[in-house]
Amino acid sequence: MSRSANAIFVLALWVCLLTLWLFSGEQFLDLMFAIPDAGPVDDWSLTVVVWFEDMRAGLGVPDLFSALRGAIHGWTGLG
Amino acid sequence: MVFPTLEFVLFLAVVLAVNLALTWRQGTPAPAPEPGPPAARGPGSGPGRVLPAIASRLDARKAFLIAASYWFYAAWDWRFCLLMAGVSAIAWAGGLRADRRAVRIASIAGLLVVLGIFKYFNFFFLSLGQLLGDTFLARDLGWMRVILPVGISFYTFQAISYVMDCARGDIAPRRNPFDVALYISFFPQLVAGPIVRAADFLPQIDRPYVVDTAMRGAAVLLILSGLFKKMVVANYLSVLIVDPVFAFPDGQAWPETLAAVIGYGIQIYCDFSGYSDIAIGVALLLGYRFQRNFNQPYRARGLSDFWRRWHISLSSWIRDYLYIPLGGNRGGVARQVWTLLLTMTLAGLWHGAGWNFLVWGFLHGAALGVERGLRRVPLGPLRWLAVPVTLLIVFALWIPFRAADWEGTLAILSALTRAEGFAGTVVPPQALALIAIGLAMNWLPLAMRDVAEGALMRVPAVGQALILAAGTILLFATAQDGVAPFIYFQF
Numbered sequence: 001m002s003r004s005a006n007a008i009f010v011l012a013l014w015v016c017l018l019t020l021w022l023f024s025g026e027q028f029l030d031l032m033f034a035i036p037d038a039g040p041v042d043d044w045s046l047t048v049v050v051w052f053e054d055m056r057a058g059l060g061v062p063d064l065f066s067a068l069r070g071a072i073h074g075w076t077g078l079g
Numbered sequence: 080m081v082f083p084t085l086e087f088v089l090f091l092a093v094v095l096a097v098n099l100a101l102t103w104r105q106g107t108p109a110p111a112p113e114p115g116p117p118a119a120r121g122p123g124s125g126p127g128r129v130l131p132a133i134a135s136r137l138d139a140r141k142a143f144l145i146a147a148s149y150w151f152y153a154a155w156d157w158r159f160c161l162l163m164a165g166v167s168a169i170a171w172a173g174g175l176r177a178d179r180r181a182v183r184i185a186s187i188a189g190l191l192v193v194l195g196i197f198k199y200f201n202f203f204f205l206s207l208g209q210l211l212g213d214t215f216l217a218r219d220l221g222w223m224r225v226i227l228p229v230g231i232s233f234y235t236f237q238a239i240s241y242v243m244d245c246a247r248g249d250i251a252p253r254r255n256p257f258d259v260a261l262y263i264s265f266f267p268q269l270v271a272g273p274i275v276r277a278a279d280f281l282p283q284i285d286r287p288y289v290v291d292t293a294m295r296g297a298a299v300l301l302i303l304s305g306l307f308k309k310m311v312v313a314n315y316l317s318v319l320i321v322d323p324v325f326a327f328p329d330g331q332a333w334p335e336t337l338a339a340v341i342g343y344g345i346q347i348y349c350d351f352s353g354y355s356d357i358a359i360g361v362a363l364l365l366g367y368r369f370q371r372n373f374n375q376p377y378r379a380r381g382l383s384d385f386w387r388r389w390h391i392s393l394s395s396w397i398r399d400y401l402y403i404p405l406g407g408n409r410g411g412v413a414r415q416v417w418t419l420l421l422t423m424t425l426a427g428l429w430h431g432a433g434w435n436f437l438v439w440g441f442l443h444g445a446a447l448g449v450e451r452g453l454r455r456v457p458l459g460p461l462r463w464l465a466v467p468v469t470l471l472i473v474f475a476l477w478i479p480f481r482a483a484d485w486e487g488t489l490a491i492l493s494a495l496t497r498a499e500g501f502a503g504t505v506v507p508p509q510a511l512a513l514i515a516i517g518l519a520m521n522w523l524p525l526a527m528r529d530v531a532e533g534a535l536m537r538v539p540a541v542g543q544a545l546i547l548a549a550g551t552i553l554l555f556a557t558a559q560d561g562v563a564p565f566i567y568f569q570f
Contacts, residue, residue, distance in 0.1 A: 016545065072557050
């Protein structure tokens with residue numbers, strides 16, 4: 001019971017992460033370029049990330065994260 | 080890699096998934112056989128007999144957690160990993176023969192030498208340079224400057240406590256070096272604590288991985304409260320009021336200076352307790368329970384009470400491995416005060432290699448000594464003053480802690496008496512609101528936390544994940560741009 005609940009918990013977190021990636025513009029791409037050179041896997045990992053980013057951009061989903069960020073900062077006066 | 084970043088979120092998601100996969104088919108293994116207490120062991124427990132057995136005792140989950148922890152640490156500088164491996168090796172070897180005085184002393188001295196070189200060399204080097212006029216040292220030996228590995232104070236203290244606990248017979252030494260390596264390197268508490276005791280941690284690595292709904296509920300609450308404390312309260316207080324005033328105290332008047340001093344007290348509390356909350360929450364998701372590191376310190380009724388509530392893992396470490404061995408509460412009041420002064424001065428030096436930290440610790444020791452001397456004086460109707468007076472002392476002593484040098488400290492103290500300033504700093508209402516929130520966190524009844532924890536425990540796993548994800552996204556959206564490192568990383 002505990003084990004399957006943990007699996008559901010981790011799976012749900014991954015789904016949320018993928019949803020965040022879909023609706024957060026180029027945040028993940030920026031992150032990948034900000035990570036220091038990963039040596040032999042650097043080119044390969046960037047190619048994979050760029051491929052996924054192209055796919056996401058092709059879907060035309062809006063950058064809801066930036067919109068949320070702007071709304072919160074505007075409302076609170078922070079940021 | 081710091082907690083409130085997308086990089087760490089990705090890292091944690093991978094670690095949780097792989098950890099789950101590695102434990103999916105686990106049974107209920109019998110606890111690993113442990114050697115008896117040091118005095119009961121025979122001559123065959125040295126490294127020579129131990130090494131062949133290592134490979135068979137390194138299970139996949141333990142290996143993965145060690146690898147993940149070293150990856151986490153390497154994100155700062157891969158060379159630090161060599162240092163941490165060395166510290167782990169010294170602790171492991173010292174623990175195996177901690178019953179022998181010479182081995183015990185050599186291993187603890189070795190750990191202190193590591194700490195001394197990497198944390199205090201520059202301090203003594205620069206101090207010596209200033210004493211000698213900073214000519215020869217600065218010109219010809221400048222290349223000797225040593226970089227400070229993040230978290231070194233925390234993991235060397237864990238290593239020392241491991242050897243000491245083995246020597247005292249509080250724990251049985253581990254033959255498997257990977258057990259000690261995991262204890263020293265475990266990434267949630269690696270770079271800024273809490274300082275976990277081996278007696279609390281090591282028994283947990285032998286148990287099967289179990290995370291029940293109560294642990295997940297507590298973890299969700301801890302991680303979200305930690306992120307809120309760090310990303311919202313601490314970081315915004317820093318940029319809104321603390322940094323501008325401490326950067327230019329000469330032009331400030333007393334209202335903004337007072338707000339900055341109180342703001343720094345709240346900032347450092349939220350920064351550090353926020354990190355501890357996230358660390359304890361992440362460890363819970365991996366099946367490990369740590370003790371709480373803060374217990375509403377700004378409602379303390381005295382300085383000794385404050386130190387029982389602030390950075391509890393360090394306070395108890397210092398009590399057990401420094402204060403009590405130095406004499407503790409034995410002897411007369413004068414002897415006790417001397418022990419307090421010495422202990423707290425060294426505790427101040429632990430916080431950072433600088434004269435301001437030394438003075439901060441000394442002043443805390445002096446105040447604790449005064450409190451010890453006044454212990455038997457009846458306060459009567461003045462008892463209600465205990466909390467505000469404690470707050471006043473603690474917040475006043477944060478000034479040298481933050482100001483970094485004497486000129487800065489004196490400038491802040493001077494600004495606190497100035498009616499008008501010319502810097503044009505204004506205290507924004509958001510800063511006042513954040514100060515109020517930070518203080519309120521110290522005064523809310525603990526029953527409220529229990530109610531929230533209880534409510535989260537009753538939520539199904541998918542709901543717990545959604546709450547954690549939604550809360551994290553909201554907090555990331557609220558946070559300012561960029562990554563503000565935790566204050567305690569420098570310690």
